[in-house]
Amino acid sequence: MSDVTARPAGDRALLLELADTNAAIRVARHLRDACPELTEVVPGHRTVLAVWDTRPDADLAALAAGALDEPSSPGPAQTIEIPVTYDGPDLAEVAALTHLSPEEVVVRHARSDYVVAFIGFAPGFAYLVGGDERLHVPRRDEPRERVPAGSVAVAGPYSGIYPREGPGGWRLLGRTTAMLFDPAREPPAVLAPGDRVRLATR
Amino acid sequence: MNALEVLEPGPLTTIQDDGRPGWAHIGVPPSGAVDSGAYARANELVGNPEGAAALEATLIGPTLRALETVTVAVVGARAPDHTRTLRPGDVLETGTTRGARAYIAVRGGIDVEPVLGSRSTDLLTALGPRPLTRGDLLSLGPEPATAAGAPQPDRPPAGPLRVHPGPRDAWFTREALELLQAATWRVTTSANRVGIRLDGPALERARHDELLSEGLIAGALQVPPSGRPILLLNDHPTTGGYPVIGVVANGDLPRAGQLKPGDEVRFALA
Numbered sequence: 001m002s003d004v005t006a007r008p009a010g011d012r013a014l015l016l017e018l019a020d021t022n023a024a025i026r027v028a029r030h031l032r033d034a035c036p037e038l039t040e041v042v043p044g045h046r047t048v049l050a051v052w053d054t055r056p057d058a059d060l061a062a063l064a065a066g067a068l069d070e071p072s073s074p075g076p077a078q079t080i081e082i083p084v085t086y087d088g089p090d091l092a093e094v095a096a097l098t099h100l101s102p103e104e105v106v107v108r109h110a111r112s113d114y115v116v117a118f119i120g121f122a123p124g125f126a127y128l129v130g131g132d133e134r135l136h137v138p139r140r141d142e143p144r145e146r147v148p149a150g151s152v153a154v155a156g157p158y159s160g161i162y163p164r165e166g167p168g169g170w171r172l173l174g175r176t177t178a179m180l181f182d183p184a185r186e187p188p189a190v191l192a193p194g195d196r197v198r199l200a201t202r
Numbered sequence: 203m204n205a206l207e208v209l210e211p212g213p214l215t216t217i218q219d220d221g222r223p224g225w226a227h228i229g230v231p232p233s234g235a236v237d238s239g240a241y242a243r244a245n246e247l248v249g250n251p252e253g254a255a256a257l258e259a260t261l262i263g264p265t266l267r268a269l270e271t272v273t274v275a276v277v278g279a280r281a282p283d284h285t286r287t288l289r290p291g292d293v294l295e296t297g298t299t300r301g302a303r304a305y306i307a308v309r310g311g312i313d314v315e316p317v318l319g320s321r322s323t324d325l326l327t328a329l330g331p332r333p334l335t336r337g338d339l340l341s342l343g344p345e346p347a348t349a350a351g352a353p354q355p356d357r358p359p360a361g362p363l364r365v366h367p368g369p370r371d372a373w374f375t376r377e378a379l380e381l382l383q384a385a386t387w388r389v390t391t392s393a394n395r396v397g398i399r400l401d402g403p404a405l406e407r408a409r410h411d412e413l414l415s416e417g418l419i420a421g422a423l424q425v426p427p428s429g430r431p432i433l434l435l436n437d438h439p440t441t442g443g444y445p446v447i448g449v450v451a452n453g454d455l456p457r458a459g460q461l462k463p464g465d466e467v468r469f470a471l472a
Contacts, residue, residue, distance in 0.1 A: 007368050007369035007370075008366055008367075008368045008369060008449075009366075009368060009369045009419055009422070009446070009449055010366045010419060010421055010422070010449030010450070010451065010452065011366055011449075011451055011452050011453075011472070012419075012452050013419045013449070015368075015369040015416060015417070028227070039223045039224060040223060040224065040226040040227065040232075040417075041227060042226045042227050042417030042418075042440060042441065043227060043417070044414065044415050044416030044417050044441055045414035045415050045416065046414060047414075047416040047417065048417070049226075049416065049417025049418070049419065051223075051226070051417075051419060118227075118415065118441060119227060119228045119229045119440075119441075120229050120415055120417075120439065120440050120441025120442075121229065121439060121441065122229055122327060123225075123228060123229040123230045123327050123329065124228060124229055125229055127415065181228075181229075183317045183318050183329060184317075187228075188225075188228060188230075188318065189228035189229070192227075192228070193227065
């Protein structure tokens with residue numbers, strides 16, 4: 001049996017705790033297909049929150065374990081390339097924190113292959129994992145009131161891109177002109193959990 | 203065709219329907235009317251189908267002028283819940299609300315462009331129509347086939363809000379869960395459609411490591427480092443890294459949505 005812990009989250013949701021991000025992505029994808037009664041399937045870093053209006057008959061933990069026991073399928077994951085200009089206001093600070101040169105911060109950030117772990121904080125805001133561990137830096141002590149749309153940023157184990165202007169505490173390394181979220185487009189968010197992301201230096 | 207003009211919007215009046223579920227995995231909150239029961243009654247009173255967009259007023263309702271003949275229902279204001287027909291030029295003053303929110307439904311429903319399938323204003327992400335401002339003109343959808351319903355008395359259940367422990371109750375001391383039920387909590391001025399910050403004793407954590415971000419749901423009692431819980435409402439962020447000690451029963455969420463600054467609230471395990 002695969003490692004799944006189910007924790008109740010009120011009377012219309014269950015939080016499934018899984019071994020890692022990859023398991024969460026696979027379980028989320030499977031539940032979305034296998035259990036149409038679920039109104040939301042929300043992956044987290046290594047959890048999946050399943051929400052319903054009418055409780056599904058199926059045992060969600062068993063469905064999740066079953067999905068993990070099956071051999072991994074390539075699934076609908078895609079690789080998305082995002083052009084980035086590395087001229088962020090926190091580049092020097094991240095260089096100082098990591099004892100790297102700003103140039104090396106850029107090289108290490110741009111050459112990594114990322115995976116979208118989950119989306120949260122704002123519509124279309126993807127938490128990218130898989131980046132260079134040397135670049136794991138804490139958030140800023142004081143969040144900015146206005147982070148420009150398209151800002152490419154790091155915090156903890158994550159990289160992320162702000163789809164729209166708004167407050168934020170991550171450290172800004174660069175920016176992209178890519179439109180990551182548009183509610184009028186299908187699909188509205190460019191990045192989905194499980195997608196692979198490459199950052200192309202401009 | 204414009205049917206109503208906003209003479210005074212009140213402190214915060216938004217357009218709400220039953221929200222935009224199904225998009226949480228891309229970071230879009232559920233949104234929708236916070237007191238889903240009062241919203242549904244208002245629509246029923248004017249014969250609207252479920253899910254028709256109505257107005258959600260906060261603390262003080264809007265003043266509206268009819269530009270054509272319209273049927274409106276007001277639920278949750280100081281005045282008893284009622285239905286009224288307005289002729290062109292008639293003015294509807296909603297007045298103050300009984301709880302935090304009142305609903306004004308108009309026969310036909312408020313017609314604005316849906317965003318991701320919903321006409322709701324989402325205050326967290328600014329999706330959907332912006333809150334009403336003075337001079338806004340509202341148009342209506344097609345006349346529904348159903349007749350207007352009879353007003354139902356509003357009998358909100360009394361007593362504490364029922365809470366299901368978890369998903370992260372184990373991150374707190376045993377005393378914290380007891381304290382959650384024993385304490386009388388006060389609604390602070392930080393109370394909006396995103397969530398309600400409660401004041402009371404600090405709920406102590408048994409685990410002090412950082413929780414990795416996980417999915418959230420309306421009704422969740424999220425506990426930040428201060429130990430004072432935040433009760434999440436419909437415009438809540440879809441993921442968060444503060445542990446959730448318990449979740450308010452779905453049936454009690456409409457009541458939670460009527461809590462206003464200064465109110466006292468108690469919790470009991472479901």
